[in-house]
Amino acid sequence: xxxxxxxxxxxxxxxxxxxxxxxxxxxxxxxxxxxxxxxxxxxxxxxxxxxxxxxxxxxxxxxxxxxxxxxxxxxxxxxxxxxxxxxxxxxxxxxxxxxxxxxxxxxxxxxxxxxxxxxxxxxxxxxxxxxxxxxxxxxxxxxxxxxxxxxxxxxxxxxxxxxxxxxxxxxxxxxxxxxxxxxxxxxxxxxxxxxxxxxxxxxxxxxxxxxxxxxxxxxxxxxxxxxxxxxxxxxxxxxxxxxxxxxxxx
Amino acid sequence: xxxxxxxxxxxxxxxxxxxxxxxxxxxxxxxxxxxxxxxxxxxxxxxxxxxxxxxxxxxxxxxxxxxxxxxxxxxxxxxxxxxxxxxxxxxxxxxxxxxxxxxxxxxxxxxxxxxxxxxxxxxxxxxxxxxxxxxxxxxxxxxxxxxxxxxxxxxxxxxxxxxxxxxxxxxxxxxxxxxxxxxxxxxxxxxxxxxxxxxxxxxxxxxxxxxxxxxxxxxxxxxxxxxxxxxxxxxxxxxxxxxxxxxxxxxxxxxxxxxxxxxxxxxxxxxxxxxxxxxxxxxxxxxxxxxxxxxxxxxxxxxxxxxxxxxxxxxxxxxxxxxxxxxxxxxxxxxxxxxxxxxxxxxxxxxxxxxxxxxxxxxxxxxxxxxxxxxxxxxxxxxxxxxxxxxxxxxxxxxxxxxxxxxxxxxxxxxxxxxxxxxxxxxxxxxxxxxxxxxxxx
Ligand SMILES: Nc1ncnc2c1ncn2[C@@H]1O[C@H](COP(=O)(O)OP(=O)(O)OP(=O)(O)O)[C@@H](O)[C@H]1O
Ligand SMILES: [Mg+2]
Numbered sequence: 306x307x308x309x310x311x312x313x314x315x316x317x318x319x320x321x322x323x324x325x326x327x328x329x330x331x332x333x334x335x336x337x338x339x340x341x342x343x344x345x346x347x348x349x350x351x352x353x354x355x356x357x358x359x360x361x362x363x364x365x366x367x368x369x370x371x372x373x374x375x376x377x378x379x380x381x382x383x384x385x386x387x388x389x390x391x392x393x394x395x396x397x398x399x400x401x402x403x404x405x406x407x408x409x410x411x412x413x414x415x416x417x418x419x420x421x422x423x424x425x426x427x428x429x430x431x432x433x434x435x436x437x438x439x440x441x442x443x444x445x446x447x448x449x450x451x452x453x454x455x456x457x458x459x460x461x462x463x464x465x466x467x468x469x470x471x472x473x474x475x476x477x478x479x480x481x482x483x484x485x486x487x488x489x490x491x492x493x494x495x496x497x498x499x500x501x502x503x504x505x506x507x508x509x510x511x512x513x514x515x516x517x518x519x520x521x522x523x524x525x526x527x528x529x530x531x532x533x534x535x536x537x538x539x540x541x542x543x544x545x546x547x548x549x550x551x552x553x554x555x
Numbered sequence: 556x557x558x559x560x561x562x563x564x565x566x567x568x569x570x571x572x573x574x575x576x577x578x579x580x581x582x583x584x585x586x587x588x589x590x591x592x593x594x595x596x597x598x599x600x601x602x603x604x605x606x607x608x609x610x611x612x613x614x615x616x617x618x619x620x621x622x623x624x625x626x627x628x629x630x631x632x633x634x635x636x637x638x639x640x641x642x643x644x645x646x647x648x649x650x651x652x653x654x655x656x657x658x659x660x661x662x663x664x665x666x667x668x669x670x671x672x673x674x675x676x677x678x679x680x681x682x683x684x685x686x687x688x689x690x691x692x693x694x695x696x697x698x699x700x701x702x703x704x705x706x707x708x709x710x711x712x713x714x715x716x717x718x719x720x721x722x723x724x725x726x727x728x729x730x731x732x733x734x735x736x737x738x739x740x741x742x743x744x745x746x747x748x749x750x751x752x753x754x755x756x757x758x759x760x761x762x763x764x765x766x767x768x769x770x771x772x773x774x775x776x777x778x779x780x781x782x783x784x785x786x787x788x789x790x791x792x793x794x795x796x797x798x799x800x801x802x803x804x805x806x807x808x809x810x811x812x813x814x815x816x817x818x819x820x821x822x823x824x825x826x827x828x829x830x831x832x833x834x835x836x837x838x839x840x841x842x843x844x845x846x847x848x849x850x851x852x853x854x855x856x857x858x859x860x861x862x863x864x865x866x867x868x869x870x871x872x873x874x875x876x877x878x879x880x881x882x883x884x885x886x887x888x889x890x891x892x893x894x895x896x897x898x899x900x901x902x903x904x905x906x907x908x909x910x911x912x913x914x915x916x917x918x919x920x921x922x923x924x925x926x927x928x929x930x931x932x933x934x935x936x937x938x939x940x941x942x943x944x945x946x947x948x949x950x951x952x953x954x955x956x957x958x959x960x961x962x963x964x965x966x967x968x969x970x971x972x973x974x975x976x977x978x979x980x981x982x983x984x985x986x987x988x989x990x991x992x993x994x995x996x997x
Contacts, residue, residue: 353947354943354946354947355943355947356943376946376952377943377946377947378946378947378948378949378950378951378952380947381946381947381948381949382949386947386948387947389944392944393938393940393941393943393944394941395938395941395944395945395958395959395962396962396963396966397959397961397962397963397964397965397966398945398958398959398961398962402958403945403948403950403958406950406954406958407945407948407949407950408949410948410949410950410951410954411949414949446962447944463948467948467949
């Protein structure tokens, strides 16, 4: 589904990603762990299409086409979703209006009929129950005055409403209390199916206990230095990253 | 833009206009007008050296504009395209001429008076003289002096004391000049009695392609414990110039909320002064200005706290595109006797282009010690993180920008309590966005 090959990315002359190789197939859930500043969010941003980065080498292909050619909105319409590590406040823009505009933009792009206000309301009322947010959050400005955990649940609400084919969750578990963590994990689990891929970025094994990843990757200084099964997360939790500091492979 | 002229020629021109219009009369109003004209001539037109006019380019009105006399030039069949709230009373002027066919004054409360000044000037000029003598307001601006000398049109509104329920009136001034370079000197007197509630929705709408100059002076007085909402929409033609001087005087415990929306015109300059002249009065000032092309929109507000325990709350927001220029000058005066004053002021500006610019200037003059005073101003661009956030959900860049710009304006629009009024203004604001969105989809 998505294939990243030898990806090198710089910001203002400084190389941040130094040759990333990663492929996610439909149905797979990959976890990405690693030290602060190792480049995890940079990788997500590159996939989602944020500007300000220069790809100096390598490629990202999406079902065979060059993903880096597409605008952020095209990527979203093609089925890529990123849950932001730091969701953005958008003053004065109503959350429900935003969700409807987003869903309808995607439906239009994909040749589906746009939902009218009534149908959308029915849909969103169902979805918001799944993330256990009160309906009043629909009537507030996007993320405006939301607590950290509420923002993350709002990200998950967007994910299950927009139904992407690849969901990148950038530290969606950070700052969540145990109940919220379960809500988020359940949201993701209910949403998993044979056609969807996930890239879950996290610092903690805890969320992976709920999610059963197919593969875990460890990123250090712009490189994936180790990939493995679930027990890798366990080892990181117990021993930290020090034993990996020496990059073994490129 | 017209070339600047020698200002002495302009002064001579207006003196000439004075002679043409009132040279043969010698009533008490004319004497008063003469004094105002002399004041105008000695003060002269503003120059950039004057603090209050420093950032305001007045070139487009530095011309000899003949003063139009109100007459029936156009009527309802002349394709006058304007929006209004159809089920509310309205008084409509076209080029300063009261146009009965477009107006609807059938449901006015008893004792309430609404007159056109043209009518009062003919039938009862003494009434106007008395009013002008009782409340001289010539210190607002030199354009007020010019207006006092020359006004020949406008509205007289008188609301009695103790009106049992809130009443809304629309005042609609349409300008569609039938000759080049006309000036319209309009005056409004609005007196609201004690304990009464009154909503005034004023629209200044410009149509056509001729250059013109509206010089409008409004004198509103709020009686004790009166509640007033004064909404003002300036949607002048691209070739329109609009100078307004408004003085709002509040008695004790009165509440006045003004909302000034400016979105048209070549040059808009609003001088708005609130005088809180009785204890416990509240003055709220809201404003939204939208400019593009090479428009200049200048809002100068003054809030004069003279009595104790008054509060004022001011929120002005501006959105500026292309080469446009905005000025916001917000002065708050707290006089020595005005203890326990609570005054707040916020001005926020959103620049949509590299060339748009804004001068924002809070001025606090505080002579009392027990006061709460807060002010802030910002100038910013669209937040690129927010833009990316919206786009990353599938919304195109153009729609995302529009959403954010509307979101920025919303805070001010939400201060309009009345839903119908809010809808009217929101429609106009949305039209403004749509009209400007002819650019490419990047
Ligand atoms: N726009 C930018 N300008 C300058 N440096 C940047 C920029 N974006 C990222 N970086 C740098 O790139 C490095 C990687 O940042 P990134 O946010 O990808 O790390 P991360 O792995 O997500 O870290 P964390 O676990 O703390 O979220 C950091 O050193 C960061 O400071
Ligand atoms: Mg990160």
